[in-house]
Amino acid sequence: MKFIDEYRDPELAQEYAQAIARLTTRPWTLMEICGGQTHAIVKYGLDELLPREITLVHGPGCPVCVTPVELIDQALAIAARPEVIFCSFGDMLRVPGTARDLFMVKASGGDVRIVYSPLDCLKLAQANPDKQVVFFAVGFETTAPANAMAVYQAAQQGIENFSVLVSHVLVPPAMEALLSSPACRVQGFLAAGHVCTVMGYSEYEPLAVHYNVPIVVTGFEPLDILQGVLMCVRQLEEGRAAVENQYARSVRRDGNVPAQQIIQEVFRIVPRKWRGIGEIPQSGLGLTERYAAFDAGVRFGVADYTAAEDSECISGLVLQGIQKPHECPAFGARCTPERPLGAPMVSNEGACAAYYRYRRLQAAVGAQAR
Numbered sequence: 185m186k187f188i189d190e191y192r193d194p195e196l197a198q199e200y201a202q203a204i205a206r207l208t209t210r211p212w213t214l215m216e217i218c219g220g221q222t223h224a225i226v227k228y229g230l231d232e233l234l235p236r237e238i239t240l241v242h243g244p245g246c247p248v249c250v251t252p253v254e255l256i257d258q259a260l261a262i263a264a265r266p267e268v269i270f271c272s273f274g275d276m277l278r279v280p281g282t283a284r285d286l287f288m289v290k291a292s293g294g295d296v297r298i299v300y301s302p303l304d305c306l307k308l309a310q311a312n313p314d315k316q317v318v319f320f321a322v323g324f325e326t327t328a329p330a331n332a333m334a335v336y337q338a339a340q341q342g343i344e345n346f347s348v349l350v351s352h353v354l355v356p357p358a359m360e361a362l363l364s365s366p367a368c369r370v371q372g373f374l375a376a377g378h379v380c381t382v383m384g385y386s387e388y389e390p391l392a393v394h395y396n397v398p399i400v401v402t403g404f405e406p407l408d409i410l411q412g413v414l415m416c417v418r419q420l421e422e423g424r425a426a427v428e429n430q431y432a433r434s435v436r437r438d439g440n441v442p443a444q445q446i447i448q449e450v451f452r453i454v455p456r457k458w459r460g461i462g463e464i465p466q467s468g469l470g471l472t473e474r475y476a477a478f479d480a481g482v483r484f485g486v487a488d489y490t491a492a493e494d495s496e497c498i499s500g501l502v503l504q505g506i507q508k509p510h511e512c513p514a515f516g517a518r519c520t521p522e523r524p525l526g527a528p529m530v531s532n533e534g535a536c537a538a539y540y541r542y543r544r545l546q547a548a549v550g551a552q553a554r
């Protein structure tokens with residue numbers, strides 16, 4: 185298959201692994217930021233190809249996983265209202281709030297729908313003028329342009345029965361929060377290629393300099409990831425800390441400028457709470473004053489909700505690369521995709537879901553051996 189098979193060639197993968205092994209003279213810990221990269225690493229066993237000195241830890245790059253419990257509770261309260269059609273991407277429906285999830289609201293009569301684009305919600309709003317259509321706008325910089333465009337078009341077209349519950353988060357402030365922590369053991373980053381497709385990578389350059397940490401913009405196929413590791417290890421072994429671009433077939437330094445412009449038109453940078461991590465300054469997007477009328481949290485009076493997280497779920501430690509999913513006492517026992525305690529077990533990009541899908545038996549054998 186053109187443009188896929190060539191990035192999954194097993195012989196080339198072995199060559200990359202051997203090149204990494206030849207370069208490596210001491211232990212290094214690298215973090216892949218994106219949950220899509222985590223799934224590729226676990227699915228293809230890429231970490232097992234690497235020399236034992238290289239440790240890959242998984243980062244906070246799953247937007248569903250980092251959405252805080254109170255935002256889920258806000259979504260549940262809005263979705264339960266009889267006048268609302270609540271729209272979301274599919275993997276948000278199983279994410280637990282304090283007492284239930286969106287599937288349960290749907291099962292008890294709420295009009296909860298899965299959409300594939302926020303622009304579908306505008307058509308839904310036009311077709312249902314007696315209803316309020318609400319979109320759960322979750323994601324990193326990657327989904328922000330389409331979500332911003334939906335709000336922009338709603339304003340342009342005077343669609344007043346549409347609003348968004350915004351839970352957008354930004355990658356560079358999260359990386360900075362990780363690097364500032366005394367618990368941080370990350371020495372190099374594989375930055376998320378699709379985020380950089382939108383935003384470019386110039387905003388990573390001050391981080392690389394200030395924290396003396398190599399950052400390699402990396403794609404999602406097995407050879408992308410192995411090449412990203414190779415580039416990162418080469419910098420570490422040479423004592424360099426720069427931003428390099430492995431994913432040059434998709435990413436330019438300045439990113440996608442029109443996409444950035446629509447984000448800036450509709451959103452402003454705000455502090456944002458991350459599940460399991462807490463509030464990170466300047467790490468989220470909220471609506472600007474001009475589009476404040478489209479804020480579902482305000483429209484439905486739920487914006488000031490607060491909620492405590494499940495104390496048994498250690499997702500904060502997993503999302504910061506401090507522990508791995510199978511090290512969680514609840515993994516595969518009290519927490520499964522059917523009965524999740526935390527979002528990383530249900531999201532398509534969640535690290536716990538990846539370990540459960542591809543490493544469950546290995547983890548169980550390891551636990552018995554301990």
Ligand code: SF4
Nearest residue numbers: 497499512519526536
């Ligand atoms: S296994 Fe479940 S309880 Fe443990 S960190 Fe992952 S989501 Fe949370």
